[in-house]
Each structure stands twice: as C-alpha cells, then as structure tokens.
Amino acid sequence: MIEGKIIKFYREKKRRTQGELVKGICSVTHLSKIERGMTEYSQEIMDMLCERLHIDMVREVTRYHQMKELLDTWQEAIIMQRTAEAIRLKDKLEEEPLTGIPDLRLSCDLLRIRFYLFMNNIDEAERHIDKVEIPDELKHSYEYYFYHHLMGIYYFLTGHYAKSIQTLTSIDQSKYTNHEYFYHLSLAYHSIYSNITSYYYAEKAIQHFRKTLNMVRIIDTETIMLVQLNSREYHDFPETKRRYENLIRICDDCGLPDRKAKLLNNLGYEYNRRNQYEDAAYWYREALDIIPEEQPLYLMVLNNYIETSRLGSLMPANKLLDLSLEALRRSDLVEDASYMELELQCVILQGQEKAYYQMIEERVLPYYRELGSKYLAERYEEILFQYYMDHGEKDKALHLAKNRFETQTTTLISG
Incomplete structure (x- = not known):
C-alpha cells in the first residue's frame, strides 16, 4: 500500500x-x-x-502517482531523444522529496544513469552506477533487466563491445518491455562487424520504434540497416543512394543536423568504396560543414575526406597534411580512435613507410584488440602480415598468424 x-x-x-x-x-x-x-x-x-x-495523505498519494508518471515521461523523453525535455524533467525530479521512497528511488536512480548515458556524460554515469543496488527480491524484474540494459549501453559507449553484447543478450524480453535495447544490441554487433546479427536486431528494433512512433530512432535504425546491407558486398547502389537521400530529407524536415551529418558521411563512404572519389569528397564536405569540430565525428569524417582526396589525387599531399595536422592540434580527443586514425593518415601523407607500420604494430592493432573490434583488428593484422612477409620478417609474420589463429579458435570454442 x-x-x-x-x-x-x-x-x-x-x-x-x-x-x-x-x-x-x-x-x-x-x-x-x-x-x-x-x-x-x-x-x-x-x-x-x-x-x-x-x-496530508491525500496530497502525498497524489504526488506519489505524479512522480511515477513523471519518471515514465522522463524515460520516454530520453528514448525519443528529446534532449531539452529530458534535461527539464531531470531538474524537476531533483526537487521532489518523494523520489526518496524506495521503489521510486530505484527507478529514479536507474533513469538518472540512463540520462547521463544519453548525454554521453560517462563520468557522471559511472558515479551513479557505483551507487545503485538491485535488491535480491527484484532479481529478474523489470528493474533488474533495466539495469542490464544500462550496463550494456555503458559498455558500448566505453568501447567494450563484447561485454555490451553479453550483457544485453542476457535480458529476458518477456519481462523487459522496453525493446529499445534491440537497437543497442544492433549497434554493438555492428561495432564488431557482425553484420547479419546487427541487421537482425535492427529489424526487431525498428518494429518497436514504429509502434511507438519514434521517428528519430527510426532514422537511426534505418541507417544501421543500410550500413549492414552494404557491408560485405555492393548493394543496389541507386536504391542505396535513394534511401540515404530520403533519410537526409527527413532529417532536414525534423531538424536533426547530427543525424544528417552521419548520413552524409555514410553516403560519402559508399561513393568512396566504389572509387568515385570526387562524389565521395563532396558528401564528406557537406557533412563537415555541419559537424562541430569538438566532436569525435568531425575527426572521423575529416579522416575520410582526406583519405578520399589522397586516393583520388584531388588535393596535393602537403595541403592534406596541413589540414590534418591543424585538426589534430585543435582537438582534445587524443584518446579517441578517430584521433589515432588521423595521426596514421598524417604518417601516410609524409611517406614514412616504416613509421606507418610501426604505429600499426605498437598502437593501432593493440588498441582495436583491446576494444574488441574484430573487423578492424583483422584488417590491420592483414596489413602488418603482408608487410612482414614483403620485408623478410617471417618470424614476426608467423607470430602474428599464430596469435590470430588462437584468437579465432578461442572465439569458436567460447561461442
């Protein structure tokens, strides 16, 4: 009662x-x-x-029900990606003493973590994760699986993709009705280049978002599905281009510049992988024009633009190098993968072959292995293996091949 x-x-x-x-x-x-x-x-x-x-008990009971409704509205604002509303509701809830009642407190604590993850404030999210406790009697409850959902998002945002997948797949969907977590599963599988599984969960996610009329997340999920369709082989390009342009128009109509920038980058990538470098550079520039320079996405798109320009001989190498170095100088994202990839691009532009492969060996490959990014790790292993073989370093090549074989065997056994 x-x-x-x-x-x-x-x-x-x-x-x-x-x-x-x-x-x-x-x-x-x-x-x-x-x-x-x-x-x-x-x-x-x-x-x-x-x-x-x-x-006054009547007033307090009314406030209690209002708090439950407010918490539900807060969660909906976060899922719907309504940032301003989510911030306003968070501030309003902070002023309410009844959130100290145990069941409301747990819901509020979990949603507070969800809010900070939504805002990409990892430090604050970690602080609240350390404090939250799920009582034993709530094991296998909605709150129990909500916590797993939050931890899955947290592991994804901190680059621990395998942990994210393990945590999210432990959720019992019959007891946890917030099927938004299918979207996060799709993202996690996408990040380890498990394309078929990513597409599978994206389809489940988009069904949920269509039922809830969540247009922003429909755009996000459609984007993932397009990426997966083109991941291993070239999908029907006119159809791919049509779908991207349609999503870009929807972003304009809905006022979603951040989503639009990602779509522009993806479309540029589809042109780049077909060696249509001038068209690729055009779409990358369109994306760069609307991305704030302090965001990791800016460095990633800039790296794509520079690589396309280099491969297509669209700009002199010295100008591309100056552009890269200036971006690195202004950026604070020294721990981000996009920063490291742009550094690697600089080494290529300077023609420093030995330094390029040394950086892959000492920094790039260990980084992606630790991150659990199987596809990128394998990509750089292949580059390094060929370099070792071409330069007569057969012991290093065999050691690399042995490590890769053992990793694949361990994955097969554990799977």
Whole structure:
C-alpha cells in the first residue's frame, strides 16, 4: 500500500523511531505491518499518524502517482531523444522529496544513469552506477533487466563491445518491455562487424520504434540497416543512394543536423568504396560543414575526406597534411580512435613507410584488440602480415598468424 510507504518515508526523514511515532496510537508491530503494506488499518489511525508527521495523505498519494508518471515521461523523453525535455524533467525530479521512497528511488536512480548515458556524460554515469543496488527480491524484474540494459549501453559507449553484447543478450524480453535495447544490441554487433546479427536486431528494433512512433530512432535504425546491407558486398547502389537521400530529407524536415551529418558521411563512404572519389569528397564536405569540430565525428569524417582526396589525387599531399595536422592540434580527443586514425593518415601523407607500420604494430592493432573490434583488428593484422612477409620478417609474420589463429579458435570454442 502506498500510504505505508509514505508514512515510512516521512518517519525516517524526520528521524523518528517507530516507537516514537506510534506512542499512544497503536503498537510498533502494527505500524511495521502498515509500512510494509502487510495489514489493513483504520482511517483514524492513519489520520493520527499523518497529524503527528504533519502531512496530508491525500496530497502525498497524489504526488506519489505524479512522480511515477513523471519518471515514465522522463524515460520516454530520453528514448525519443528529446534532449531539452529530458534535461527539464531531470531538474524537476531533483526537487521532489518523494523520489526518496524506495521503489521510486530505484527507478529514479536507474533513469538518472540512463540520462547521463544519453548525454554521453560517462563520468557522471559511472558515479551513479557505483551507487545503485538491485535488491535480491527484484532479481529478474523489470528493474533488474533495466539495469542490464544500462550496463550494456555503458559498455558500448566505453568501447567494450563484447561485454555490451553479453550483457544485453542476457535480458529476458518477456519481462523487459522496453525493446529499445534491440537497437543497442544492433549497434554493438555492428561495432564488431557482425553484420547479419546487427541487421537482425535492427529489424526487431525498428518494429518497436514504429509502434511507438519514434521517428528519430527510426532514422537511426534505418541507417544501421543500410550500413549492414552494404557491408560485405555492393548493394543496389541507386536504391542505396535513394534511401540515404530520403533519410537526409527527413532529417532536414525534423531538424536533426547530427543525424544528417552521419548520413552524409555514410553516403560519402559508399561513393568512396566504389572509387568515385570526387562524389565521395563532396558528401564528406557537406557533412563537415555541419559537424562541430569538438566532436569525435568531425575527426572521423575529416579522416575520410582526406583519405578520399589522397586516393583520388584531388588535393596535393602537403595541403592534406596541413589540414590534418591543424585538426589534430585543435582537438582534445587524443584518446579517441578517430584521433589515432588521423595521426596514421598524417604518417601516410609524409611517406614514412616504416613509421606507418610501426604505429600499426605498437598502437593501432593493440588498441582495436583491446576494444574488441574484430573487423578492424583483422584488417590491420592483414596489413602488418603482408608487410612482414614483403620485408623478410617471417618470424614476426608467423607470430602474428599464430596469435590470430588462437584468437579465432578461442572465439569458436567460447561461442
């Protein structure tokens, strides 16, 4: 019973023992059962308890239900990617004392983590993750699997893709009705280049987003599906181009420049992989024009633009190098993969072959292995293996091949 939760909350807030509160009203045992919702009570007893705590129970019950509705609205704002509304609701909830009631507190704690992950504030999310506790009696509940969903997002955002997949696939979808997590599973599988599985979960996610009329996430999921369709072989390019341009128009109509930038980059990539370098460079420039320079996406798209320009001989190497070095100088994202890839591009532009392969060996390959990015790790292993063989370093080549074989064997056994 809600009334019992409210009595307990205000009693503890006012630092009164059960004995102090019930003196002359009822027994401590009776109050204990009221607080736990295990017994009926007379209105007279409830009125006296409320009078002693100086609360209006009707008003407090109304506020309790309002808090539950507010928490649901906050979660919806986050899922719908309505940033301004999510921030406003977070500030409003911070002012409400009733969020200290245990069941509301747990929901609020979990949603607070979700909010900070949504805002990409990893440090703050970690701080709240360390504090949250799921009671044993809630094992396999909605809250239990919501926590798993949050941890799956956290692992994804911190680059631990295998952990993200392991955590998200442990969710029981029959008990956790927020099927948004299919989208995060699709992203995690996409990040390890497991394209068929990524597409599978994207299809499940888009069904959920269509049911909930979540246009922003429909765009995000359609984008993932397009990427997967073109991942291993060239899909029907006129159809691919048509779908990208349609999504770009929707972004314009909905005022979503960040989504538009990603789509422009992806379209540039589709031209680049077909060796249509001038068209690729055009779409990359379109993306760069709307991406803030402080974002990791800016460096990633710039790297794509520079690579396309180099491969298509669209600009002199010295100008491309100056452009790269200036971007690195202005950026604070020294720990990000996009920064490292742009550094590698600089080494190529300077024609430093030995330094290029040394950087792959000492920095790039260990980074992607640690990240769990199987596709990129294998890509650089192949580049390094061929370099070793061409330069007569057969021991290094064999060692690399052996490590790759052992990794693949371990993956097969564990899978």
